[in-house]
Amino acid sequence: MVKSSNQGYPRLGEKREWKFLLEHLWSHKITEAEFTAQTKALRLANLKKQQTAGIDLIPVADYSNYDHVLDAAAAFGAVPQRFGQFNEKLSLIDYYSVARGTKDAVAAEMTKWFNTNYHYIVPELDHVQFKLLDNRWLTYYNEAKAELGIDGKPVILGPVSFLKLSKVNDDYVRGELLSQLLDELLPLYVQIFRELAAAGAKWVQLDEPTLVTTDKAELDLYRHALEILHEVAPDVNVLVQTYFAAVDYYTEIVNLPAEGLGLDFVHDHGENLKALQEHGFPETKVLAAGVIDGRNIWRSDLTGKQELIDQLRENVASAQLWLQPSNSLLHVPITTANENKLDPVIKNGLAFADQKLAEVVTLTHAANGDDVTAELQASQTALDQLNHSEHRNNPAVAQAVKEILAAPTERRSAYPERVKAQQVLNLPLLPTTTIGSFPQSAEVRAQRKAWRKGDLSTTDYQAFLDQEAKRWLKIQEDLDIDVLVHGEFERTDMVEYFGQKLKGFTTTQNGWVQSYGSRGVKPPVVFGDVQWTEPITVRDTVFAQEQTSKLVKGMLTSAVTIINWSFVRDDLAKNIVADQIGLALRHEVQALEAAGIKIIQVDEPALREGLPLKPRYRADYLANAVKAFKITTTGVKDETQIHTHMCYSDFEDILPAISALDADVISIESSRSHGESIKAFEQTKYDKQIGLGVYDIHSPRVPSVEEIEQNIDRALQVIDIHQFWINPDCGLKTRKEPETIAALRNMVQARNNVRAKL
Ligand code: GLN
Ligand code: ZN
Secondary structure (H helix, E strand, O other), X not given: OOEEEOOOOOOOXXXXXXXXXXXXXXXXXXOHHHHHHXXXXXXXXXXXXXXXHOOOEOEEOOOOOOOHHHHHHHHOOOOOHHHOOOOOOOOHHHHHHHHHOOOOOOOOOEEEOOOOOOEEEOOEOOOOOOOOOOOHHHHXXXXXXXXXXXXXXXXXXXXXXXXXXXXXXXXXXXXXXXXXXXXXXXXXXXXXXXXXXXXXOOEEEEEOHHHHOOOOOOHHXXXXXXXXXXXXXXXXXXXXXXXXXOOOOHHHHHOOOOOEEEEEOOOOOOHHHXXXXXXXOOOOOEEEEEEEOOOOOEOOOHHHHHHHHHHHHOOOOHHHEEEEEOOOHHHOOOOOOOOOOOOHHHHOOEOOHHHHHHHHHHHHHHHOOOOOHHHHHXXXXXXXXXXXXXXXXXXXXXXXXXXXXXXXXXXXXXXXXXXXXXXXXXXXXXXXXXXXXXXXXXXXXHHHHHHHHOOOOHHHHHHHHHHHHHHHHHHHHHHOOOEEOOEOXXXXXXXXXXXXXXXXXXXXXXXXXXXXXXXXXXXXXXXXXXXXXXXOOHHHHHHHHHOOOOEEEEEEEOHHHHHHOOEEOOOOOHHHHHHHHHHHHHHHHHHHHHOOOOEEEEEOOOOHHHOOOOHHHHHHHHHHXXXXXXXXXXXXXXXXXXXXXXXXXXXXXXXXXXXXOOOOEEEEOOHHHHHHHHHHHHHOOOOOEEEEOXXXXXXXXXXXXXXXXXXXXXXXXXXXXXXXXXXXXXXXXXXXXXXXXXXXXXXXXXXXXXXXXX
């Protein structure tokens, strides 16, 4: 019999109950006892749902009070010294101190979990003596069994991946140190496995996601760990789980000493399937096949999935095959059941976590010869209705994209000629600007809330926004900034804002996904063909320009960033969706230009986020990103200056792509690693204008004039002064007004000092 399995269930709760429990604990609205009881109820309800759905292998210990990497670190006693010395299980207070910081100790660093928008807490292993403080895997295994009769599958982050995701001395653990630390860590896993074996656990899901990016030499480390675990707990079957991409060393990895292997057959570019067909699969092993997309929100084409499963079964016996989502469902919202405002055609085309599990169960039944005709039929009908709907068959969009792709999407002239044309802008040496947003004060948020609730009329709300923009334009003038912005007060989010104004987008009521800790994001949904129907930013930008004799910069979000921060339809290739959005934004750029706006910034903060895990797919991704950006930005006159902005300092490897965007000016975050950024420009000569952020906006600290001046001086050693712009690292929306003004004042003073030295 084929079995159904799941790798992990979302924590947030259907109505974000989990998030509120955490936050209520932090704000002392509930006691620890209430928190413990209520999170337990939620955890059991989640398990029960999976049990009722008919999932055979239900994950346990995937639950977390914040983050699963932090859980492992805390259980292993791998807590930075600044939070104290721990000889027993961390209290909730101590656990949250690590995640959120205290008044004396800064929070642990947080970083992206592979190529997702989930952020994990990076374990800091400096001076750490591993010690098992809490076998949480055993606790949760026993709980599921006692309370619900579920013989669960504990999910443990594997030792090699845990170490590779950790840092020592600010560097990720690699090389010699990795094997040394592995030897120190393995005894803890041995203890966990022994205790699980004694409790009767049959399967453990050992997540080793780093197996998809590992080099060949390191495979020995994974093998070594598995050999030891097998030796000490021969009765526990180990399923080594990979996800997010194909494995590169298929034959080595299928032969690792484990009873099962989990492979992703959705995000593998077909490579896992090809390897399986070429090299077969060990007869005695379980293949946990990720067949349902665990990263998107769409219903699957079950007929297509059945074909995939048939191909798998040519190489794997039924008794050895598990079907499951491609990765933990942590990355998708929970259920479509509570969405009651969506067009039914769209709603029926969606599958969140619960619906995905139902798909897994249907496919498992089908594989076992059960009659699921009705389910397959219903699914097909829903999919057909969405795919054949007007939303996805807008001939005007198809035609327009075809035309724009046939035309050259290049600026009319090359950069050197554009610079000459742009002299009409009359910008001074070391032009000075900000990245776009100004503080979204309590008042801004209160007014927006009142407007959304209907307590404030649109006219009054707009008047408030205008007044706020006006106030900040005056502040910018007084500070002597050269290129001004309107401040983005009308936007809660730079992607959602455009999603609400373009055709083809919608929003859900409960489509939340955990981003980090208690924080969720509710990405917009690109469900259909994207079309620009009317000007979006023109009114606010023109209003701002009318208030000042200085130039005001228009502010848009690029197609690729919109895509990387949205849930995108999966019936079209992403690059085609990007072309559609790119074209919609091209209309907006041209509308701004026609309305007299002379500088337009198209933000690209998420370009890096979509970068494929495997280097071999990156060139393609970047080429498509560049194409979409150019569709948006190349329809303007030479004298119109196009800016872009990116939010990360490690851009060395993508510098050629950044240059290929052909933006006249780019601003890049860099103050936190100024030396590194500068180095990139020693190696590669950048030929257009650039603003390396001269101060860090991520903290309320006001940088001194000297410090900023030094940053400018250093940058000017590698970048020609005629190419250099002065700006902060990023937008200022999360900062407070006084610190923002103080920091900008110092920035302008530093610029004046540098100008005076010339
Ligand atoms: N223009 C945006 C802002 O200033 C850019 C934000 C970002 O880079 N993430 O807020
Ligand atoms: Zn930024």
